[in-house]
Amino acid sequence: MAAEARAGNAGGSAPERERRRAVCSAVPALAALAFAVLASVVLACGVGSFPATPGETLRALLQAAGFAAGAPVDPGLAVVIVDIRLARVVLAGITGASLAIAGAAFQGVLRNPLADAFTLGVSGGAAFGASLAILSGLAGAAALSGDDRALPACALAGALAALALVLGLSRAGGGPLSSLRRETLVLAGIVVSTFLSALISLLKSLDEESVSSIVFWIMGSFQGRGFEHAQLAWPYMLLGAGLVLWRARELDVLSLGETQARMLGLDAGRSRLWLLLGASLLSGAAVAVSGVIGFVGLVVPHLVRLVLGAGHRRLLPASALLGALLLIWSDVLARSVLPGGAELPVGVVTALVGGPFFCLILARKGLSTGKSGGGRA
Amino acid sequence: MIRTHNLTCGYAGRAVLRDVSLHLAPGEFAALLGPNGSGKTTLLLALAGLLPAMSGGVEIGGRALARLPVRERARLVSCVPQGATPPPGYTVRELVRMGRFASSGFWGGYGPEDEAAAQTALADARCLDLAERQAAELSGGEFQRVLLARALCQGRGALLLDEATSALDLARRVEAFDLLAAQNRQGSTVFTAVHDLNLAALYCPRLIFLKAGRIVLDGPTAAIFTEANLKDIYETDIRVAPHPVTGAPQAHLVPGAGPFAGPAAPLRG
Secondary structure: OHHHHHHHHHHHHHHHHHHHHHHHHHHHHHHHHHHHHHHHHHHHHHOOOOOOOHHHHHHHHHHHOOOOOOOOOOHHHHHHHHHHHHHHHHHHHHHHHHHHHHHHHHHHHHOOOOOOOOOOOHHHHHHHHHHHHHHOOOOOHHHHHOOOOHHHHHHHHHHHHHHHHHHHHHHOOOOOHHHOOHHHHHHHHHHHHHHHHHHHHHHHHHOOOOHHHHHHHHHOOOOOOOHHHHHHHHHHHHHHHHHHHHOHHHHHHHOOOHHHHHHOOOOHHHHHHHHHHHHHHHHHHHHHHHOOOOOHHHHHHHHHHHHHOOOHHHHHHHHHHHHHHHHHHHHHHHHHOOHHHOOOOHHHHHHHHHHHHHHHHHHOHHHOOOOOOOOOO | OEEEEEEEEEEOOEEEEEEEEEEEOOOOEEEEEOOOOOOHHHHHHHHOOOOOOOEEEEEEOOEEHHHOOHHHHHHHEEEEOOOOOOOOOOEHHHHHHHHHOOOOOOOOOOOHHHHHHHHHHHHHOOOHHHOOOEHHHOOHHHHHHHHHHHHHHHOOOEEEEEOOOOOOOHHHHHHHHHHHHHHHHOOOEEEEEOOOHHHHHHHOOEEEEEEOOEEEEEEEHHHHOOHHHHHHHHOOOEEEEEOOOOOOEEEEEOOOOOOOOOOOOOOOO
């Protein structure tokens, strides 16, 4: 009787409480992240060899946007802030957001906590596709300066080819896509990306001239990138993000495994195909303009899940914002940590953070998602 | 409601079910019984549209299952799978609400209607006290109740259950079957695979026995739940006696009847 009374009491207010709780935990977190991203854009634009105070930076940005905001900023500094740093910060932000959404999508679709564009070899495939385009002359010598439209398309083709190769390789033992063992998948990813990076080295040795710039690009860097790169990438990123965000609820259902997803009315095969395509678009576009930046897609969704849970309608937007935040600050670190104006590739910074994190996830068996989950019995 | 004609299906070209013809009328409450490996799960997966027929076919509400869109089928038939594991990072309420996936809008999220359906399903399956807990932290029995709640949330027209009470203790098992019986009285067609012969005989007016992929017996419980039939199907000595309260036939095992009974096993006088 007591239990019944308790259940009855909980019944009256539970839906409201739940709704309020979900809203309370998700909306302020998203708002805080969005604010942090905006603040970071301003702060990050002030860091560099011509430092500016946040007030000056904000004024320069507002004046560039056409608002008459306070005293005019020194025009030289304004050029540095708006044309050089803002472009770079924006590119870092959208790349970080893309990689984080792609990581969350890969992890959800493959039910594998270790999945990420980098660990799956998708980034390597995109880099190979782009290198091939550059060195074969398809994309022209102007590609790295950003005014070539073919580059993201080639990177995307490379990303999709690498993804197909990795999935095919890890399925060689048989079984449906949802029952892939996470270690097998990552092993296949390592095999494919090692092979591809060897091929990239081969391509580089065929064309000595562009070696140094390509080396830096492959390492993942925003050095010398500007608005034209952001312009090149954002349509692909928007399309990819739309594909994935639109199917957020399908990612939730897919996390139950193939059998249950289909029982609940999801055409699992088609859904996975679209989601993988969206995630590949995001990774391919990110690689095309910024090179291979590892671990953003791995670390960010995990951190968000710890706080907001696994529901993808909250996870995806929060991951996008946190990914942007992480990469903006990683890039600030990469361009300011070395003395004398020298730069680290930002991929080095993210790998220094992401490598240990990867080991942590690998060690925590509790995070396993892809073991059985409603297989046929 | 659900009809199969000469259904043959299986995995990777190997037929597990052979030539199964079956008709479940709307509002029936039937149990699917049979020894291990007899094809119970396979039949339920085929009825749920998850396993294509090699020959023959399945009809749901008069329409061929093979041509029914996935979402529409999910609105007609709700399932409780066997051996499911909870996904990490979701609360029980989120998990139950996923039952509304096929009913909710393609564009938007889950609306107030879906929340209400989840709430009612949680209450009916007595899971309200679990609603805000992480699904991955539940015990096996609690998770089975949550899966039952999700099936109710998905729809109540037809329920297909695969060993949905196997991890429940005795009291919860009775509770779950009482719930199924109540749903059945309100018009649901219920078809459940059960290992527990007595539970099936106690609740279900109709029993269907599978053996080696074929239906060997199908009929009213009182008529077919006999010692001779059960011995034949399970290949062990089984005695049947009426239930002390309801009078339903109940099966009783006899120790030492199996092939491994050595000299140390208790002998029957």
